[in-house]
Amino acid sequence: MTMRTTVRLFLLLVVLTAPSAAFAQGEPDWLVDTLYGSGKINTVVAVVSVILLGLALWLFRLDRRIARIEQRTK
Amino acid sequence: MKQWWWKFLAVGLVLIASIAALRTPLAPAVVHASEGALKPGPNTVTVLGYATRFTQESPRVFVENGGQFIAADQVEVLDDRRITARFLVPEGLREDMSDLLVSTTTQGTMRLFDAFYNPEKGSGALEGVTEGPPRTERTDFAFPNRNILYESIRNLHFHVPMWFTMMLLQTIALVFSISVLGSGNPLHDRGALAAVHVSLLFAGMGLLTGSLWARATWGGWWTSDAKLNGAAVTVLIYLAYLVLRGSVNDPAKRARLAAIYNVFAYVLMLLFIMALPRMTASLHPGSGGNPAFSQYDLDDSLRPVFYAAVLGWMGIGTWLLNLQYRLARIEIAHDHAHHR
Numbered sequence: 001m002t003m004r005t006t007v008r009l010f011l012l013l014v015v016l017t018a019p020s021a022a023f024a025q026g027e028p029d030w031l032v033d034t035l036y037g038s039g040k041i042n043t044v045v046a047v048v049s050v051i052l053l054g055l056a057l058w059l060f061r062l063d064r065r066i067a068r069i070e071q072r073t074k
Numbered sequence: 075m076k077q078w079w080w081k082f083l084a085v086g087l088v089l090i091a092s093i094a095a096l097r098t099p100l101a102p103a104v105v106h107a108s109e110g111a112l113k114p115g116p117n118t119v120t121v122l123g124y125a126t127r128f129t130q131e132s133p134r135v136f137v138e139n140g141g142q143f144i145a146a147d148q149v150e151v152l153d154d155r156r157i158t159a160r161f162l163v164p165e166g167l168r169e170d171m172s173d174l175l176v177s178t179t180t181q182g183t184m185r186l187f188d189a190f191y192n193p194e195k196g197s198g199a200l201e202g203v204t205e206g207p208p209r210t211e212r213t214d215f216a217f218p219n220r221n222i223l224y225e226s227i228r229n230l231h232f233h234v235p236m237w238f239t240m241m242l243l244q245t246i247a248l249v250f251s252i253s254v255l256g257s258g259n260p261l262h263d264r265g266a267l268a269a270v271h272v273s274l275l276f277a278g279m280g281l282l283t284g285s286l287w288a289r290a291t292w293g294g295w296w297t298s299d300a301k302l303n304g305a306a307v308t309v310l311i312y313l314a315y316l317v318l319r320g321s322v323n324d325p326a327k328r329a330r331l332a333a334i335y336n337v338f339a340y341v342l343m344l345l346f347i348m349a350l351p352r353m354t355a356s357l358h359p360g361s362g363g364n365p366a367f368s369q370y371d372l373d374d375s376l377r378p379v380f381y382a383a384v385l386g387w388m389g390i391g392t393w394l395l396n397l398q399y400r401l402a403r404i405e406i407a408h409d410h411a412h413h414r
Contacts, residue, residue, distance in 0.1 A: 004335075039224040041137050041225040043229060047283040051232055054276075054282075
């Protein structure tokens with residue numbers, strides 16, 4: 001359940017960040033290359049998001065393992 | 075709890091490095107010229123800057139070709155980022171490509187390399203050339219503003235520490251595995267497994283962040299670059315470590331087999347990530363040589379932030395491993411208690 005949620009969140013992120021090329025139709029090439037997304041700052045936002053999601057994924061896994069031990073010790 | 079200091083230190087370093095990585099301004103730069111070629115005679119060019127403030131400067135604009143400078147005879151500042159400049163280009167410039175230079179009073183001299191193609195080559199212009207602008211160095215703290223990279227240069231402080239952390243964790247896994255070969259200690263076997271697990275988390279984050287960065291700069295989610303494929307093969311080798319463990323039921327045999335495999339995996343990791351990419355051309359900086367000695371790939375302003383980020387993320391990775399290891403110890407103690 002938690003895993004599926006995480007994967008969905010990630011896919012959502014990819015879908016949200018990918019269409020910059022489609023957005024930029026009709027703009028001259030140099031504008032797309034140099035300035036689209038305020039100098040490519042959106043790439044940095046996506047990269048930081050991926051790292052935060054990766055750490056969250058790890059917390060979910062750790063949570064499950066601890067829950068398993070808790071059940072066994074009961 | 076014992077010894078919290080290094081955890082606080084790691085979090086602090088990551089926090090400081092991340093804030094610096096996101097808040098440090100980019101150096102001003104010239105990013106585009108409206109014309110692609112300069113023919114002999116009058117040429118009017120609109121120059122586009124990034125993080126510039128042309129209205130507060132009195133910019134002078136030059137073209138450089140093979141060490142010869144041509145000064146713009148008319149310069150009009152449109153706004154903080156745009157200038158229109160007119161050049162009287164002499165005949166006989168000797169190089170294929172010319173650079174564009176904008177010299178400002180407070181932001182130094184900015185250069186757009188290979189801005190113009192020179193369609194009519196000669197053996198050097200005889201007239202119409204001037205002295206170049208003064209060589210000025212910026213003194214403020216700013217990240218370099220590189221062509222293609224622009225703001226995404228900040229990713230250096232997030233993407234690269236993932237790989238450094240992965241390598242540290244795999245080194246710890248190697249130490250655990252060697253210990254297993256000597257002592258057969260089941261706890262150390264679990265430690266090696268935990269270290270490989272956490273290293274794969276960091277490898278995964280490294281691959282995904284790298285893929286995003288590659289899309290924005292190199293134009294594809296994946297390129298057939300030596301370092302990319304080497305990293306992918308490394309991940310597969312360590313995934314195979316997990317598969318190998320899953321296929322052996324006897325714990326003692328599994329521990330020894332996994333330890334031997336892990337030694338080989340580590341050597342292959344070094345080969346695929348450290349050795350092979352340096353022998354071929356690569357889109358990554360530092361390839362075809364030793365990145366540690368390259369003063370061009372890591373600017374002085376990037377260096378302190380990058381090192382803080384690497385140390386901080388290594389600490390976070392070690393902390394994650396520490397948690398996994400302590401959990402494994404509890405699990406083993408628990409199993410013992412039940413078998414008795």
